[in-house]
Amino acid sequence: MSKAEATRERILDAALEEFSTFGVAGARVDRIARKAGCNKNLIYIYFESKEKLFTTVLRRHLADVDLQMPFMPDDLPGFAGKVYDFATAHPEILRLLAWSTLEQSAQLPATREESFRDMAAAVADGQREGRVDPGFAPEFLVTTLMAIATAWSPALPFGTSTRHPAPEVLRDNVVRAITLLVRPHVDGAANDADQSFAVTGSGPEPETPGAGERL
Amino acid sequence: MSKAEATRERILDAALEEFSTFGVAGARVDRIARKAGCNKNLIYIYFESKEKLFTTVLRRHLADVDLQMPFMPDDLPGFAGKVYDFATAHPEILRLLAWSTLEQSAQLPATREESFRDMAAAVADGQREGRVDPGFAPEFLVTTLMAIATAWSPALPFGTSTRHPAPEVLRDNVVRAITLLVRPHVDGAANDADQSFAVTGSGPEPETPGAGERL
DNA sequence: AGCAACTAACTAACCAGTTAGCAAAACAGT
DNA sequence: ACTGTTTTGCTAACTGGTTAGTTAGTTGCT
Numbered sequence: 114m115s116k117a118e119a120t121r122e123r124i125l126d127a128a129l130e131e132f133s134t135f136g137v138a139g140a141r142v143d144r145i146a147r148k149a150g151c152n153k154n155l156i157y158i159y160f161e162s163k164e165k166l167f168t169t170v171l172r173r174h175l176a177d178v179d180l181q182m183p184f185m186p187d188d189l190p191g192f193a194g195k196v197y198d199f200a201t202a203h204p205e206i207l208r209l210l211a212w213s214t215l216e217q218s219a220q221l222p223a224t225r226e227e228s229f230r231d232m233a234a235a236v237a238d239g240q241r242e243g244r245v246d247p248g249f250a251p252e253f254l255v256t257t258l259m260a261i262a263t264a265w266s267p268a269l270p271f272g273t274s275t276r277h278p279a280p281e282v283l284r285d286n287v288v289r290a291i292t293l294l295v296r297p298h299v300d301g302a303a304n305d306a307d308q309s310f311a312v313t314g315s316g317p318e319p320e321t322p323g324a325g326e327r328l
Numbered sequence: 329m330s331k332a333e334a335t336r337e338r339i340l341d342a343a344l345e346e347f348s349t350f351g352v353a354g355a356r357v358d359r360i361a362r363k364a365g366c367n368k369n370l371i372y373i374y375f376e377s378k379e380k381l382f383t384t385v386l387r388r389h390l391a392d393v394d395l396q397m398p399f400m401p402d403d404l405p406g407f408a409g410k411v412y413d414f415a416t417a418h419p420e421i422l423r424l425l426a427w428s429t430l431e432q433s434a435q436l437p438a439t440r441e442e443s444f445r446d447m448a449a450a451v452a453d454g455q456r457e458g459r460v461d462p463g464f465a466p467e468f469l470v471t472t473l474m475a476i477a478t479a480w481s482p483a484l485p486f487g488t489s490t491r492h493p494a495p496e497v498l499r500d501n502v503v504r505a506i507t508l509l510v511r512p513h514v515d516g517a518a519n520d521a522d523q524s525f526a527v528t529g530s531g532p533e534p535e536t537p538g539a540g541e542r543l
Numbered sequence: 544a545g546c547a548a549c550t551a552a553c554t555a556a557c558c559a560g561t562t563a564g565c566a567a568a569a570c571a572g573t
Numbered sequence: 574a575c576t577g578t579t580t581t582g583c584t585a586a587c588t589g590g591t592t593a594g595t596t597a598g599t600t601g602c603t
Contacts, residue, residue: 117582136430138354142559152584157560210485211430215351215423229489250493253501256479259486264475269484270425271474274444278465286468293508332548357593367550372594 121159123149128170133205136212137167171213174206179228186235187244189258193291196262197284207268229255239295246297254295262287336374338364343385348420351427352382386428389421394443401450402459404473408506411477412499423483444470454510461512469510477502 127148131140142163146153160166182199185192200207232255239245245254265272265283277283342363346355357378361368375381397414400407415422447470454460460469480487480498492498 115581120582136351136353138351139431141557152582153559154561154585155583158583163559207485208430211426214485214488215426215430215483216354226490230491233491249501249505250497252489252492253498253505256486256489256492257476257501257505260475260479260484261472263485264471268430269475270422270429270478271471273429274467274471275441276445276448277467277471282465283468286464286472290464290468290472290509293513294505298508330547335548356591358591367548368593369551369595370549373549378593 120149120151120155124151124156124159124166125170125173128166129174129205129209132167132170132212133208137164137216140167167213171209174209175224178206179224184228184232184235186232186239189236189239189245189254189295190288190291193258193262194284194288196259197265197287200263200266201280201284204267207263207266211268236295243297245295248298249294257294258291261290332374335364335366335370339366339371339374339381340385340388343381344389344420344424347382347385347427348423352379352431355382382428386424389424390439393421394439399443399447399450401447401454404451404454404460404469404510405503405506408473408477409499409503411474412480412502415478415481416495416499419482422478422481426483451510458512460510463513464509472509473506476505 124145127145128140130148131145135141140163142156143153145166146156149156156166160169178199182192182195185195229252233251236245236251236254240247240251249257263269263272265277267273278286339360342360343355345363346360350356355378357371358368360381361371364371371381375384393414397407397410400410444467448466451460451466451469455462455466464472478484478487480492482488493501
């Protein structure tokens, strides 16, 4: 690795720390340079601007995510467990993702939307083949899985609550919750809302977002 | 309402919009003043600083939340539905909450931790009385409920994915997911994850929610 | 007059991005 | 091997626009 490449890496590492702590608006380029032990100008030589640097950092680490967590269509609970492990092991990356969601900076929709659609399609397959309960919309199950598996990240609004069960307990609960949600259940009596699934195909979009208006 | 009070209100409204869009670091005091149609200095007269203004806005709206969504211990699915409705109707407040989680600004732990503990305690009661399935830790159920019910807010990392089912479907799915998670299931046969439940309790733990035990 | 509500203009610090140039290594010609 | 030149990697110091926060003063109502 050339000296320049090594410096580039140090900048990316320092930037990850800075951005995940302060977001784009709160991040300071001088601070990144200091953490990386290099001159500020190098940041502008290697990465054009603060925003581009953020995008680069985010891209790199989201690519990591896809590699470390290949989607497992026929073991959704197992996948949820892996997502939980990842979120627990890498809170910085969850924070990075959270920042990029709030600040609308960094448009990298292509890959993420794609993988979301892939997952939903795989779940829909599972439903047709009877491996996955058809009582929920595929997109609902995918989003719910991710939401539950990452809910305990300090990056998310409800992950911060003081006292939580031990990590092993949490992980076990996450896996079992997904098991419960996706496993086909016999009933029919218990599940009164199968018609909702028929509605799933985005019909006439209602003007008012609040569907349940019975406050 | 005095003229001064009216101005104060306009500032708070403008500040909600600004902070929920840009966060604290990204917010501009001049922009808030312009939106409120008042002089910037008034902001410093009525609220000391940008940070204090943010805290004030957050406090006010979180207080609203508690009023609008009283916790319903014996109808958790119904409560989840209300939370979903609220999150759908008030994305700005979800964003505000998300910002305040990421930026560690604004410490208002007292009320939120309190209500979290209250909810968990109520769930634990429900488990003891057999109304709620004892298979999950109470804290797990509370956090999961909130995570699922708010997962489709654009403020959260996985709420942004392109195609979602229609709002009514989503709401119905949310309510039914919580129903599935909290309803006592007769199982034994239905739930092959019972051994994981044994692991969960970190010891011989027959009836009491072993899951919730260890912190 | 006196007070409450408000304003215009200012200040000092900050911060993304730039300029101009240094030092050493690689390279070429002789 | 020696010298001049170019390239690579880097740095110190600067710039100009922006921004939180301040000061000193105005307006209008009682």
